[in-house]
Amino acid sequence: MGFEVEEYTEVRHRQETRGRPCQTRYRQITRTKYRIHFVVREDVIWTDARSDGCWPLITNEKTATGTAVLTSYKHQPSLERRHSQLKGDQFVAPVFLRTRAH
Numbered sequence: 442m443g444f445e446v447e448e449y450t451e452v453r454h455r456q457e458t459r460g461r462p463c464q465t466r467y468r469q470i471t472r473t474k475y476r477i478h479f480v481v482r483e484d485v486i487w488t489d490a491r492s493d494g495c496w497p498l499i500t501n502e503k504t505a506t507g508t509a510v511l512t513s514y515k516h517q518p519s520l521e522r523r524h525s526q527l528k529g530d531q532f533v534a535p536v537f538l539r540t541r542a543h
Contacts, residue, residue: 443480448473 451474454467498510505513 443482443485445478445480447476447478449476450474 451472453470453472455470456462456465457468458465498507498514500510500513502510
């Protein structure tokens with residue numbers, strides 16, 4: 442997706458003094474404004490669509506093979522599911538932050 446910035450001048454007229462506009466002089470106020478126009482680039486969309494669903498497998502382990510890294514990534518959703526169960530209140534015993542007075 443590309444974009445173009447267009448510069449244009451907005452011209453307004455305003456009374457110089459307060460009061461009824463019978464014999465009032467007007468002054469011209471000009472402001473420079475910018476407008477953004479987005480351009481859809483079909484070639485970039487087609488290139489990005491070819492890589493949809495692909496992601497890099499990154500690890501800091503130097504001796505791991507590509508198959509071992511892929512296997513560990515495939516095991517990750519089950520670890521995250523267990524973590525969400527731990528965060529729930531139905532499976533964790535209550536923790537009292539206050540000690541009993543003796």
